[in-house]
Amino acid sequence: EDLQAGDLCTVHPVVRTQEGTGRPYLFVNENMTACIIGLSEADSDALLSELFSYLYVDVAVYxxxxxxxxxxxxxxxxxxxxxxxxxxxxxxxxxVTCTRFTYLEQYPADTVGEDLHNANLLVAAG
Incomplete structure (x- = not known):
């Protein structure tokens, strides 16, 4: 059976920390990010649009x-x-994926607890 849009979904933070440098980075993209949980649809769309405007400027695209x-x-x-x-x-x-560890072993901070109501800027992607 074919998957339909929205059949698969994951929830993760909008901003993550790069393990090697400790620097924050955006973990959203136009192809997969559906919304920011906890914001109205209009506010979510507006914030994502602004974030995408920074991510996809010509000088940042190869x-x-x-x-x-x-x-x-x-x-x-x-x-x-x-x-x-x-x-x-x-x-x-x-x-080819080169790693000795699973995704959650590499990025344990991405484990989202059961209480999503207290989470800050989580994104639903599907």
Missing amino acids: DHDWRRGDLVVWDNMALQHARGAVGEGARTLQR
């Missing part, structure tokens, strides 16, 4: 010009990634 043999490596906690339209023809993709 658009890779793919050529045969290219390999691109990134840190998922340091940047966002997406793709544009896929052209005609076959393509081969491989994903």
